[in-house]
Amino acid sequence: MDEEKESDTLARFSGIDIPVGKVLSLERRGWRRGSPQDAGIQCWIWRSLPDGRAITAGLNPGIAVGYVNELGEVQRFEEIYISQSSDGGWYSPHAAIPVLDARRRLRVRDPARPHRDGGAVTNPTPPPTPTVTAAEKRMQRPSAEVRYADELARLRASDDAARPPGWALSLRAARRFIIGDESAGITRKFVGDPSLIDRALVSLATSRGLMLVGEPGTAKSLLSELLAAAVSGDSTLTIQGGAATTEDQIKYSWNYALLVAEGPSTRSLVAAPLLRGMAEGRVVRFEEITRCPLEVQDCLLSPLSDRVLTVPELTGEDALVFAREGSTSSRRPTPATAASTR
Numbered sequence: 001m002d003e004e005k006e007s008d009t010l011a012r013f014s015g016i017d018i019p020v021g022k023v024l025s026l027e028r029r030g031w032r033r034g035s036p037q038d039a040g041i042q043c044w045i046w047r048s049l050p051d052g053r054a055i056t057a058g059l060n061p062g063i064a065v066g067y068v069n070e071l072g073e074v075q076r077f078e079e080i081y082i083s084q085s086s087d088g089g090w091y092s093p094h095a096a097i098p099v100l101d102a103r104r105r106l107r108v109r110d111p112a113r114p115h116r117d118g119g120a121v122t123n124p125t126p127p128p129t130p131t132v133t134a135a136e137k138r139m140q141r142p143s144a145e146v147r148y149a150d151e152l153a154r155l156r157a158s159d160d161a162a163r164p165p166g167w168a169l170s171l172r173a174a175r176r177f178i179i180g181d182e183s184a185g186i187t188r189k190f191v192g193d194p195s196l197i198d199r200a201l202v203s204l205a206t207s208r209g210l211m212l213v214g215e216p217g218t219a220k221s222l223l224s225e226l227l228a229a230a231v232s233g234d235s236t237l238t239i240q241g242g243a244a245t246t247e248d249q250i251k252y253s254w255n256y257a258l259l260v261a262e263g264p265s266t267r268s269l270v271a272a273p274l275l276r277g278m279a280e281g282r283v284v285r286f287e288e289i290t291r292c293p294l295e296v297q298d299c300l301l302s303p304l305s306d307r308v309l310t311v312p313e314l315t316g317e318d319a320l321v322f323a324r325e326g327s328t329s330s331r332r333p334t335p336a337t338a339a340s341t342r
């Protein structure tokens with residue numbers, strides 16, 4: 001134990017085998033999967049620490065984007081360490097953070113120690129504590145999940161209602177997050193008819209797209225950001241529509257060096273927000289959709305109706321990315337669309 005205090009790794013947790021489902025459930029506690037590496041494999045999970053670093057656990061064999069059980073039902077924690085990078089991306093020896101503190105945040109059960117619940121998997125819902133890093137504090141306009149990290153954490157902690165699959169909060173807690181709850185110290189963020197929020201949440205909970213239509217300055221962008229923060233705990237998966245928006249920026253593009261060298265493969269595929277949101281089960285926001293050319297808007301038809309995104313350049317299972325539970329898109333058109341949709 002004393003050695004551990006001096007170290008930046010948690011040797012006791014290395015080598016533990018964990019079912020994939022349990023690894024994924026850590027995402028509800030604020031952990032994230034690392035960026036996909038070669039062949040679209042996510043090889044580590046990480047979680048921010050308040051000082052801008054991260055705690056990282058290497059996974060073996062890793063998780064294939066979009067096919068979480070593809071590489072086996074069990075993942076081994078290869079190495080758990082403090083990373084100097086805020087996205088947990090690389091190993092940094094001699095981290096100054098006390099390891100005991102890191103272990104408290106990790107909340108991975110020590111196999112050598114008996115557990116209070118006798119080993120049963122209890123409610124995997126405790127609040128992911130969205131951590132606000134020092135770097136984020138210096139942002140001009142942090143995203144909603146950073147601005148309201150405390151409120152989200154409190155709502156998650158007290159949220160005992162059922163959550164739709166893939167959601168970070170129940171519908172009731174998401175509603176309170178947006179329209180506020182004075183008694184619980186949750187600020188009112190959206191001023192307007194609460195039934196609008198109910199309709200929006202029900203649309204998202206039933207895995208349908210949500211289209212917000214209205215005059216400029218009527219909080220469409222604000223509302224979609226709040227909805228994404230409440231539902232997925234992350235509002236940053238955003239496509240900014242415009243006259244020059246292309247399908248590549250919505251669905252996927254290619255690493256051309258790899259494409260030329262090896263041909264199309266999951267290794268040379270570069271996921272854009274829609275593909276990532278579908279594969280990871282997160283809300284994708286599409287700003288100003290009606291500024292996009294019509295033929296570009298049409299590429300959303302299949303993902304929104306059939307909940308599948310095709311990659312015709314690939315073959316077999318790789319050619320179809322099915323939407324994971326929790327993914328949906330919240331779209332905000334310009335007023336011009338409001339006229340054309342009526």
Ligand SMILES: Nc1ncnc2c1ncn2[C@@H]1O[C@H](COP(=O)(O)OP(=O)(O)O)[C@@H](O)[C@H]1O
Pocket residue numbers: 189190191192214215216217218219220221222223332
């Ligand atoms: N109903 C509302 N409730 C709370 N804030 C609002 C409301 N309507 C407008 N605002 C304020 O106006 C700002 C601009 O709204 P925005 O979401 O950008 O509008 P839109 O995307 O509809 O053009 C919001 O960030 C918010 O501060």
Ligand SMILES: [Mg+2]
Pocket residue numbers: 220221222332
């Ligand atoms: Mg807007």
